[in-house]
Amino acid sequence: MPGIPPYYDWIAHHAHRRPTQLAIDDLQTGRKFTYADLDRRTSQLTAALAALGIAKGDRVALLAPNCAEYFELQFACGRLGAIMLPLNWRLTVPELEYILGDSSPKLLVHDKAFTASAQALSEDLIEIDPENADSPYERALATAPPPPAPIEVTHDDIAMVMYTSGTTGHPKGAIITHGMVFWNCVNLGIPALISPKTIHLVVLPLFHTGGLNCYANPVLHAGGTILIMRAFDPGQALDYISDEALGITHFFAVPAPYQFMMQHPKFQGADLSRLQLAGVGGAPCALAILEGWSARGVPLVQGWGMTETSPAGTMLDAVDAIRKVGSAGKAMMHTAIRIVDDEGRDVSAGGIGELLIKGPNITPGYWNKPEATESAFTDGWLHTGDAARMDDEGFIYIVDRWKDMYISGGENVYPAEVENVLFQIPQVADAAIIGVPSERWGEVGMAIIVRKPEQPLEEGDVIRHCLGRLAKFKVPQEVTFVEALPRNATGKVLKRELRSRYTNGT
Numbered sequence: 001m002p003g004i005p006p007y008y009d010w011i012a013h014h015a016h017r018r019p020t021q022l023a024i025d026d027l028q029t030g031r032k033f034t035y036a037d038l039d040r041r042t043s044q045l046t047a048a049l050a051a052l053g054i055a056k057g058d059r060v061a062l063l064a065p066n067c068a069e070y071f072e073l074q075f076a077c078g079r080l081g082a083i084m085l086p087l088n089w090r091l092t093v094p095e096l097e098y099i100l101g102d103s104s105p106k107l108l109v110h111d112k113a114f115t116a117s118a119q120a121l122s123e124d125l126i127e128i129d130p131e132n133a134d135s136p137y138e139r140a141l142a143t144a145p146p147p148p149a150p151i152e153v154t155h156d157d158i159a160m161v162m163y164t165s166g167t168t169g170h171p172k173g174a175i176i177t178h179g180m181v182f183w184n185c186v187n188l189g190i191p192a193l194i195s196p197k198t199i200h201l202v203v204l205p206l207f208h209t210g211g212l213n214c215y216a217n218p219v220l221h222a223g224g225t226i227l228i229m230r231a232f233d234p235g236q237a238l239d240y241i242s243d244e245a246l247g248i249t250h251f252f253a254v255p256a257p258y259q260f261m262m263q264h265p266k267f268q269g270a271d272l273s274r275l276q277l278a279g280v281g282g283a284p285c286a287l288a289i290l291e292g293w294s295a296r297g298v299p300l301v302q303g304w305g306m307t308e309t310s311p312a313g314t315m316l317d318a319v320d321a322i323r324k325v326g327s328a329g330k331a332m333m334h335t336a337i338r339i340v341d342d343e344g345r346d347v348s349a350g351g352i353g354e355l356l357i358k359g360p361n362i363t364p365g366y367w368n369k370p371e372a373t374e375s376a377f378t379d380g381w382l383h384t385g386d387a388a389r390m391d392d393e394g395f396i397y398i399v400d401r402w403k404d405m406y407i408s409g410g411e412n413v414y415p416a417e418v419e420n421v422l423f424q425i426p427q428v429a430d431a432a433i434i435g436v437p438s439e440r441w442g443e444v445g446m447a448i449i450v451r452k453p454e455q456p457l458e459e460g461d462v463i464r465h466c467l468g469r470l471a472k473f474k475v476p477q478e479v480t481f482v483e484a485l486p487r488n489a490t491g492k493v494l495k496r497e498l499r500s501r502y503t504n505g506t
Contacts, residue, residue: 008153008178011075014223015039018196021223026068027240028230029130033068035223038075045076047144052107052124056081056151059103059161062207063087063096063118064111065230069128069137070206071220073109074160078178081151084160086207090411090471093120099163099171102368109137155179155360161367162209164307164412171417173367174307176209183361184213184310185221187332191315192250192301193277198224200250201240203232203257209311210282210410214252214303234260242271249274254282254410255289255442258300262292272298277318279303281311281328283407283442290325304328304398308382310361313337314396327395328388335359337396339388344378347389352399355388356381404495406435406443411473413445415495418476421469422447425462427455430485432493433476436503447476448498450484457481 014021019036026032033041054060060082062073070086077084085105087096100108100121110118112129119125129135159178163171188194192215200219204211206228216226227246229237232253238261241248258280261267278293281303293300299321305311314337316329331337339353340346347353358381365373376383385405388398405414415433422431430450435443451457459479466475480502486494 009075009079009150010221011035011039011042014220018223021196022225023220024068024071025225025227025246026130026230027227028067031068031130038068038071041072041141042075042079043147044141044144045072046079046150047147048140049076049080049082049107050148051145054080054082054106057083057158059083059085059105061085061087061100061103061105061108061122062110063089063108063114063121064128065089065113066202066206066211066228067111067128067130067230068228069109069130070212071216074212078153078159079147079150081153081157083158086160086162086212088163088205088207088471089114090205090473092469092471093117094469095171095471096121099173102171103161103163103173153178155182156364162207162307172369172372174363175365175367176307176310177364180310180361180363181213181217182221183334183359184312185218187310187334187361188213188215188312188315189218189222190333191317192218192279194218194222194224194250196223198222198250198276199246199248200224200226200252201237201248202226202228203237203251203253204282204410208410209305209307210252210254213311214279214281215250219250232257234264235266237261238264238266238270241275242266244271244274247274249276250278251275252279252281255280255285256283256409256440258285258289258293259440262289267296270296272296277301279315281305282410285326286442287326294322302326302328304355304386304396306384308363308376309335309357309384312361313357313384316395320395324395326397327391328398329396330394331357331396332359332361335361338381339390339396349390349392352387352389355384355386355396355398357384358382404434406445408435408438408443408445408473409441411471413474415445418445418447418466418470418474421466422449422462424469425457425465427452427457427461429453429455432485432495432498434495434498434502436478438477441473444477445474446478446480446502448480448482448485448502450482 014035023035023038024033108122109126128137160176161173280300303315305313314328336358338356418433429452436446438444462479486497
């Protein structure tokens with residue numbers, strides 16, 4: 001029927017059903033977009049991309065702080081069948097070069113703040129400047145021809161590729177299908193109480209699955225409103241949550257922002273009464289943070305997930321947040337989980353094993369990495385790399401990392417990637433990285449280094465070397481020099497022994 005939008009296009013649907021409803025409030029610039037506005041701008045961007053030759057299957061990269069353009073590009077790519085490639089702006093140019101070399105985007109859309117990096121990465125650029133109504137991005141929208149007819153896509157088509165740090169020393173591009181995005185909206189939207197009346201404050205970076213999908217995309221899927229902070233500031237976030245005119249009902253963050261807000265002078269006087277749900281995930285949350293927010297009448301609802309799971313894998317219902325403090329909850333509705341031992345056998349209640357997950361919200365694999373894809377699955381079950389236990393009521397507790405990855409400020413850090421950089425130092429004979437506890441970031445990296453004989457090397461030399469080659473959250477915060485690293489009979493470094501030696505076994 002003419003005038004009825006395609007069933008898979010959320011923004012077109014809501015523009016048809018609730019055109020004057022506020023979809024996005026970009027708090028940094030004061031720009032506000034109704035669903036009609038967002039649909040119009042998405043159509044203009046779709047046309048502009050098509051005019052540049054972007055077609056189904058092509059990649060379009062985005063390098064920008066949090067802004068409304070993330071969603072315009074996401075949905076414009078969806079209408080063309082193209083693939084969005086959100087880039088972590090914390091990465092260095094060499095790190096981004098690897099990602100772009102692996103994914104081969106046809107276009108890089110970038111914020112003005114990253115012009116120098118963008119020019120070093122690509123010749124095919126469009127610059128965003130949210131403060132300038134005559135920016136190249138806005139001119140592209142204003143001068144675009146009529147948009148082409150939307151390309152029909154299925155749940156199996158790729159919506160985006162999100163790169164995560166890899167165990168082999170290079171990032172891996174997790175394939176995110178349209179089905180994964182949809183099923184996350186269903187799995188997460190229902191227990192998170194998301195509806196057209198939801199008003200969600202976005203503080204996590206939108207290049208990260210937590211920022212984009214907890215709960216921004218589910219809110220837009222439901223026809224609610226998202227408020228976007230360009231960068232997180234604890235005092236400002238508390239002011240926004242306290243502002244009755246904004247009426248914020250939902251908030252999600254990794255533990256660190258909750259800790260910084262809790263430690264801020266404004267916390268005790270903040271008006272948190274309108275928060276219907278405050279979610280936390282991305283890393284284990286300290287009991288002190290859970291108790292501090294609960295004392296203010298806001299029990300933090302914990303969950304577990306990863307980029308490869310859309311990300312919602314498990315969630316603790318709000319009614320159990322206090323009774324099961326520390327738990328990541330139970331599996332989402334359309335998701336199955338198992339905890340298995342080294343032989344792949346299900347462990348009994350209370351036993352610790354690796355968490356496996358299966359469902360329509362799980363990635364089909366990694367971009368250009370068939371071997372990594374094959375090794376990640378057993379009979380359709382994704383190996384998460386996380387160690388977990390289940391209590392006698394079926395609640396999941398994440399107790400450790402099955403592998404050596406650690407989490408710093410909500411960002412995954414894989415030691416192999418950092419170790420590759422350490423081994424570039426001429427004076428280094430051997431090196432290993434482990435995560436050690438940090439009050440501020442949860443964990444930070446400790447570099448344990450064996451110097452070459454009679455080769456001078458100090459902590460500052462190591463850190464300066466890493467700063468130019470790694471994102472700051474990957475740079476070791478501590479350096480320890482030893483005579484030799486402990487290894488097993490096959491030569492593998494015994495990371496568990498190092499953790500026991502330097503972190504009291506944690």
